[in-house]
Amino acid sequence: MKLPALLHPVINTIFPTRPTCPLCHNPHSAWTIGSVPRLCAQCTRDVTQLTVSLCHVCGRSGQGALCSDCQRVAHVFFQARAYAAYEGSVELAIKALKYQGDRRLVPILGDFLVEAFVRFYGDDMAVVPVPMHPIKLKRRGFNQSEELARHLSRRTGLRVVMALKRVSEGSSQTGYSRDERLASLSDAFDFNDELFSVGQRSHEGYHARRIGGRGTDRGRKRPRGEGILGEQVLLIDDVLTTGGTADACAQILFEHGAVSVNVLTVAR
Ligand SMILES: [Zn+2]
Ligand SMILES: [Zn+2]
Structure with a gap:
């Protein structure tokens, strides 16, 4: 005001x-x-919002309904959307948050994420942040994706599920081929079994459902935070580049019962 x-x-x-x-x-x-x-x-x-002529799948701007990359290789996730192009103020803000630890940028970038969520999705979804390796987390002190996911949750009431963990750094570096990067990334993430350390392991119900049996979870109201079985998942990250990280995460989420995995990032 x-x-x-x-x-x-x-x-x-x-x-x-x-x-x-x-x-x-x-x-x-x-x-x-x-x-x-x-x-x-x-x-x-100095913020270029991504609102029109986006690739239907990956959200890239200006290449028509399906960009050249998406015509060549299919993504595992359904759709990725971002608030703005990774340039100018948004790039500076993301770098200042990640590398200088300027947490004042969380609510600013988080509000961008909320706006993009309302613009592109708006449904009830389980919010899953892209996890950070524990060693990196200890060094940085926070995971920016989790901070952004929690901000989105506070503003919208969506629940955050820490469904994934990062087990190795993988290599997102340039210098590796796309295939090498993807192979490395698919080993970098795993399902966070600690979510199920108390009570029933929900994906048993998922497997029963998959083979036509009556899943034990069907119709049962699950307590908050119990998992992603039968959920529409919204994967949260700060930036989407090749989509390799999002694909690796989506693969694990589908294997553990997510019915859809869409991606939302601040920038792309
Ligand atoms: Zn695309
Ligand atoms: Zn300024």
Whole structure:
């Protein structure tokens, strides 16, 4: 909520430091109530939202209904969508969050994710963040995908399910062929069995259903956080590049009973 300009000198006296834009560090031109971080007008203008002429599958912009990559190779996930192009302010913000640990960017990028969720999906879905390897998590102190997923959850009421774990770093580096990267990535993730350490292991019900039997989970209301059996899953990451990470995650989610896996990222 903007405060009238008349009040600015008064507030300047009470709070001598004006809130600044977390990206360019310029002071905001208008005072707002509350201390929610936000980008300045100039940094906001530098965001290219991805809204039209997107590839039906991977969300790439400007190549028609099915981009050249998706015509060549099928993805495991159903559809990937992103809020904006990975450039300008969004690229800077994601890098500042990941590499400088600037957590003020979580609500800003998280709100972008919420907007993209409403724009492209909007259904009831189980939110699963792309996991980080425990060693990397210890080094960084947080997993940006989980932070973004939790922000989305707070804003929408969707539940977060930590259904995946990262068991090796894999190699997303350039210099490897696409096939080498995909093979490495498919070994990098696993299902997070700790989810089922208490109570019934839900995917037993899934296998019973798959072979035509009556799954033990059918019709049973599962407590929050119990898993992804029969769920529409929304996989959350900060950036989608080749889609290899999302495919590797989607593969495991389908194997453990997800009925659909769609992807939402801040950028692509
Ligand atoms: Zn700025
Ligand atoms: Zn595509």
